[in-house]
Amino acid sequence: MTDMDAYERLIKTFTPRDDLSSDDIALLRSMPLRIATYGKGEEIIAQDSEVSESCLMMTGWTGRAVYLESGKRQITALHIAGDFVDLHGFTLKYMDHSVVALTATQVAFVRHDELKKITHVSPHLTRLFWMLTTIDGAVQRTTIASLGRRPALERLGHLLCELDCRLSVVGLAQDHRYDVPLVQEELADILGLSVVHMNRTIQDLRKAGLVTWQGSRIVIHDFGKLTQFSGFDPRYLNFIKRER
Amino acid sequence: MTDMDAYERLIKTFTPRDDLSSDDIALLRSMPLRIATYGKGEEIIAQDSEVSESCLMMTGWTGRAVYLESGKRQITALHIAGDFVDLHGFTLKYMDHSVVALTATQVAFVRHDELKKITHVSPHLTRLFWMLTTIDGAVQRTTIASLGRRPALERLGHLLCELDCRLSVVGLAQDHRYDVPLVQEELADILGLSVVHMNRTIQDLRKAGLVTWQGSRIVIHDFGKLTQFSGFDPRYLNFIKRER
DNA sequence: GGCCCCTTATAACCTATGTTATTTGTGATC
């Protein structure tokens, strides 16, 4: 995954879901991109701001954070290489959340007027970009189900299954082994738990023998078992080729 | 709101967010629609099914339900007149949730090949349909934040604020009064609570003097106060005209 | 090697919410 340029990255986000024609690819490659880097903890997009470009992840991890009046925050989504963090900004313009770099991060910004151009010249690519936002919605629905109805341990298990799938597709996980460069406080903000309970839940997962988790390194011992335990069904990730 | 035809309904969903040209309107009106009705409790779309049309709400209330292996269910979204329940099905094809009629319901189905046609002839309408799915995503993010970080009472307050806004726009709420034709078990499935605690929370809301709630009738006494109490900020609903 | 800061871990205690069961209310039906 080293040295992949931003266009390759984008193409590889589409191809697990649909085939691209050479015209599609040429069109994608004609879009100007602005590469930017951020340090760990930096805010990439501010909550309540208006946006005119959207950002594709190249390397690193980012999260969408919602800050509540109470001072609490919820991370509503996690993003890794190949994810469009805020493509919804193209049709919404208004950002109801911030985007924060959870690690050092490299991203590629696409201007909205370029995306608009695509809606004028390529219905197919338009539908594919659109699809990325609806897959995002599917992930969010799954998160809602987890937060609303799954106890902490299953919730964590489900997250690990999802990350395994997503990281595998971009080559960042092999044999159900991968790195999660997040501190427990960030995980707590993702799973809607307190830090203390987040810690307890990780211990419980270890005790259950389902994973080895040392530092940022995670090894899932029996993926099928974890999948079953946490009610994970990968279909919502839409990693399947279809005519779109 | 009586006697509104499905095209009017659809147009009124767009116009709070952007202006439609007469061409746009003509094009919308050229789409064939299939009207269907469902009784309370009927399943309109099955979880894990493949779809080739999407459904616009005319009357009644529906919900997106996710059924977990544990037997629990989470309702991830609520839909009223003017909402496209499963427009994301156009780009996803696969339904990660079911759609269930929570009251007697009338809907209008649009075939996906018609929507596809629109992506070929009207970039503007395409972006507007796309926008509906991204607004849906914004609502989902807010739900995630509520489930993850708000206690039951605020969660309920937030939901009532959202419903107030959405129902007002389609003429189903006036002066912060409206009907919620849902039983407490359904509300519990929306807010991620048990039925018993749902009941307690409603009582608490009454005791706090924030609303009157008799049968299905809800009266919000001081909307500003409820808004503040529950951390509600309507901007995520995107009821604002913008060039899209 | 020692110090500092951040993170993880542990402990004790508290509370919001869940569970199971029973009672009360209410609207539909005969």
Place this chain on the structure above:
DNA sequence: GATCACAAATAACATAGGTTATAAGGGGCC
């Protein structure tokens, strides 16, 4: 107007998860 069925309400009890505080690891830096 009695009965039935379902929803709302209440009660007693159990527990997952929150809170506050402190301790233990671990890596960078002088």
